[in-house]
Amino acid sequence: MEIEEMSENQCRALLERSTIGRLGCSLEDQPYVLPVYFACEAKHIYVLSTLGQKIKWMRANPKVCMEIDEIASQSQWESVVVNGRYRELSEPLDEVEVSRARKLLGTRHRWWINVLAERRTQTDDDLSIAPLFFSIDIESLIGLRASAGEESGASPK
Amino acid sequence: MEIEEMSENQCRALLERSTIGRLGCSLEDQPYVLPVYFACEAKHIYVLSTLGQKIKWMRANPKVCMEIDEIASQSQWESVVVNGRYRELSEPLDEVEVSRARKLLGTRHRWWINVLAERRTQTDDDLSIAPLFFSIDIESLIGLRASAGEESGASPK
Numbered sequence: 001m002e003i004e005e006m007s008e009n010q011c012r013a014l015l016e017r018s019t020i021g022r023l024g025c026s027l028e029d030q031p032y033v034l035p036v037y038f039a040c041e042a043k044h045i046y047v048l049s050t051l052g053q054k055i056k057w058m059r060a061n062p063k064v065c066m067e068i069d070e071i072a073s074q075s076q077w078e079s080v081v082v083n084g085r086y087r088e089l090s091e092p093l094d095e096v097e098v099s100r101a102r103k104l105l106g107t108r109h110r111w112w113i114n115v116l117a118e119r120r121t122q123t124d125d126d127l128s129i130a131p132l133f134f135s136i137d138i139e140s141l142i143g144l145r146a147s148a149g150e151e152s153g154a155s156p157k
Numbered sequence: 158m159e160i161e162e163m164s165e166n167q168c169r170a171l172l173e174r175s176t177i178g179r180l181g182c183s184l185e186d187q188p189y190v191l192p193v194y195f196a197c198e199a200k201h202i203y204v205l206s207t208l209g210q211k212i213k214w215m216r217a218n219p220k221v222c223m224e225i226d227e228i229a230s231q232s233q234w235e236s237v238v239v240n241g242r243y244r245e246l247s248e249p250l251d252e253v254e255v256s257r258a259r260k261l262l263g264t265r266h267r268w269w270i271n272v273l274a275e276r277r278t279q280t281d282d283d284l285s286i287a288p289l290f291f292s293i294d295i296e297s298l299i300g301l302r303a304s305a306g307e308e309s310g311a312s313p314k
Contacts, residue, residue: 022179022224024188031181031188033224035236067179067190079192 001075006143011080014143015040015068023047023136024065025086027057038066039104045082045136046101055132058086064136080143084136101133158232163300168237171300172197172225180204180293181222182243184214195223195293196261202239202293203258212289215243221293237300241293258290 006014018040024033034054038047045066049055058064062085069079089098163171175197181190191211195204202223206212215221219242226236246255 020228022190024181024190026183026186026188029183029186029218030220030240031183031222032238033179033181033190033222034238035224035226035228061186063187065188065190067192069192071177071192081189081191083187
């Protein structure tokens, strides 16, 4: 098996065809990781959420990391790590961007069902389940990918 | 679709049948997330690694988070978030535990190929690719799972 670094174009291609990533945030150096549905365009990764731990943490510390991968097998996979900053979108200020995020996400996912159903399990207060959009503004992308090489038929010694 | 909290037994069952998790660590409140192969037993999640960014960061800050999921579809998934502490295993001190970790991982994965191949792309120094085992000592487990309910056939308004 061979592992090689991915080019920026290869990283972007993975982001554009993926729908689920694992988002990491941190507060007082306690990391927190969770899966999110996303859509990517240019330098932005858009996510829909409701108010909860991750939003509170990212408001307090906007430094975030997102990992996106495709794992076909143990010797055939791609993984991209994005470092970026959390930026909450609000209306009417970010109306155009919210509309764009809604459109991008809507064409790819039934994201709205997951987000709202999850919140319903945690609260009886309908006011707190108002959805919000945020962007992860991409600062850097690093990717590795593995492909089956000469060693793929080997077995552990 | 319905989303409900998982019991501790349900969380443990997911950990025991899974082989890949997304590990989050943090340094100076910059989170870092990456996929790892693991094996779980009792209060420990065992991982094989070589020296790299994640090990350096976890040595400096042992607070870690690991997210493990099974996503069959957007309305059928389970996700468990583990909070725990990084503990490096060293021989001969932790010889029994290293042997156990090696056995648990070896029966499930071809982990050794991935770990060593990845390192080879980053260094020509064979001395730095000596593998090391670590444990994430589990402090808490929280899980959510979704199953298709009455709303599963609904479409966005």
